[in-house]
Amino acid sequence: MKWLTGNTAEILSALSEENKLTLEDNQQVEEQVQKIIQQVNENGDQALRAYSKKFDQVELQDLSISQETIDIGYQRVEKGVIEALEAAKENIVSYHEKQKQYDFMDTERPGVLRGQLVLPLARVGVYVPGGTAAYPSSVLMNVLPAKIAGVEEIIMITPPSVTGIPDVILAAAKIAGVDKIFQVGGAQGIAALALGTETIPKVDKIVGPGNIYVATAKKQVFGLVGIDMIAGPSEIGILADKDANPVYIAADLLSQAEHDTLARAIVVTDSVTLAEQVEKELYRQLETLPRKKIAEKAIEDHGRIIIASSVAEMFLIMNKIAPEHLEVQLNDPISYLHDIKNAGSIFLGEYASEPVGDYFSGTNHVLPTSGTAKFYSPLGVYDFVKYSQVTYYTKDALAQAKDAVALLARKEGLEAHARAVECRFARENNETMS
């Protein structure tokens, strides 16, 4: 694990150098994805079938997964897992319901109503990656906020496989309340959701993680439909003082590191002793992990122990990192809440172990990565609504506003804007005016 020490300016400069976001140049992927989207645009389902054969080695009869298939999959999943998913669902729903927003209507100007409507998106597409690792928890995290927002129809897509869609994914989709499932993956799946085909309906927004082709396709269709943020590798940042438990810290660091060789696991502490204990404990725990190779590579490449000179400096450094997950393993952790400026999901105290948020607590686990917590939010109910403004004016109220509108419109060279308001007061247009 790499140590960063020195004064705060030096540490920040080293971090900034490490995290310098390079402008990606995936020209080849970009072009390949562009071609796939064009093919789906021109040939619809036929293109989807051809790509399934080419990329997934599956000759598809039916793009859609039948309700019977879903029910059979659900029934094959162990009862304990179903119960755990149902318990997680209950917590996710009870948390996300508090994110619901409501219309307002403001009457403070005489003769004027101004308001904001909160309206659900009509149809949303959720991408669920295929491959060996099936993540039912992610199905719940992506679908349930949309349900709570009031989205009428939720379409899930996932890559076809010769062995079929994993049972636990079908079960999670059923529990979450997905309306339709189609087996199509990759850039062609994203294209189908964005453009619509004979079988797959066009959606208003696409959410869910995926590989570089999926992410590139999402970026390319952005504007045709809404998309969620582009997810990067998982991250954890832990703030710890000398009294923190190195066993817990090491375990939580490894829980992120096992995701991906690019995952980042960072401890910021003012105690060299604690740092040494964490490092030692981490390598001890690493030995017996099934995903040891992945976690070890992540720790070697992206694990960091940062020694700060004070708690204030610890926060300064961590706010710069803006981690996806932030654990505060300090005494009286809630007293530091106001010191946190940038973090996707904050875990306070030694029993708020980050995986409880991945699976159970009810907060969302789709979170901003790579420092984007500076400007992005966790996935939430707000991602599945849009606002509409409402304005009503009486004639008297418009009369009060008329001169200011006309003056500013003419200052901007937009005469028709001025006349639109003024024509309401011209004698010839108003037989009833005295």
Next chain:
Amino acid sequence: MKWLTGNTAEILSALSEENKLTLEDNQQVEEQVQKIIQQVNENGDQALRAYSKKFDQVELQDLSISQETIDIGYQRVEKGVIEALEAAKENIVSYHEKQKQYDFMDTERPGVLRGQLVLPLARVGVYVPGGTAAYPSSVLMNVLPAKIAGVEEIIMITPPSVTGIPDVILAAAKIAGVDKIFQVGGAQGIAALALGTETIPKVDKIVGPGNIYVATAKKQVFGLVGIDMIAGPSEIGILADKDANPVYIAADLLSQAEHDTLARAIVVTDSVTLAEQVEKELYRQLETLPRKKIAEKAIEDHGRIIIASSVAEMFLIMNKIAPEHLEVQLNDPISYLHDIKNAGSIFLGEYASEPVGDYFSGTNHVLPTSGTAKFYSPLGVYDFVKYSQVTYYTKDALAQAKDAVALLARKEGLEAHARAVECRFARENNETMS
């Protein structure tokens, strides 16, 4: 003006054909913008100066606009315009303050706190286009919601010009409370805000409209920083019945048409008589407009009169169009509020003329275009905050959650996740356990 008639299915199919979003292929612009961003990344201010010379024909001494220049500009603006901008500001602030959101903390699970913090972005960049038309109203609309959100520093950039930045833009920036202004435009300006240079600080999010180079640059830096939606041509949709005033409708259609030859102006009505009156009145009013050529072209290419068979069908059609601005010129307009599914800004009744929203009422005029009101919202205070989740667990609460977390983690093949929670309850890690 083109008429669309027939049954609703035919009208919807014709509209869908017209509005078929083509996949843009601006390969040349994309590559040019990519090169500009790379240059700014490598050479910072020096690249900005070189591009200013090349694209704006200006040899810049100072990238930054001094407070003195801003104050002099402000003083040169007519008192009436300053007063109108101040009045508009007051309305914009009073409306947008109602969009403020607040933290919550939920205690409904024993031993568990779950919450959401609403945190302002630290630094925002606002792009203000140059050219002949200066839009001070847009400065207010982009900057004030950020101020209300609590953004610490607002950076404005605008292209340099041999005649200097227009006084009214400087005045609007001063009134809105912009912190710093830099004279740099185009893709290089967006690159500077996204990456930072010696002079221009890196921001967390970029908002504001611009030409194809600006829009393409925003799309390319998306992910490095947040961006607002990509704005298309302006649009108005008007729902009108036989009792509506054709003079007002024609005037409001023209107020959008004068923006741009690509602007869309659409009336949907169940009255052929009203439709004929609107068309006649529109060409009459067009004759004396200073921007006649632009408005005429917009009306010819993108003006539509749509005849629906009932009020219900009118809403069906308009919700499909999802216009940026929607006027409801029907009797008892507020009774139709629940029939509107997709619209950026809704204007109810014959005195809520759309330009009152552009300049005065206080609702935002930065709105979703090209049918994106199906999934995007007006610019608002919510665009300048991000949320952070907060979780706290007691040991007892984690004990309750432990088995579900471990079961789901192992089901997903993530052993280290399971162990992170379980290690908190292993005897050897807990000297104090009985």
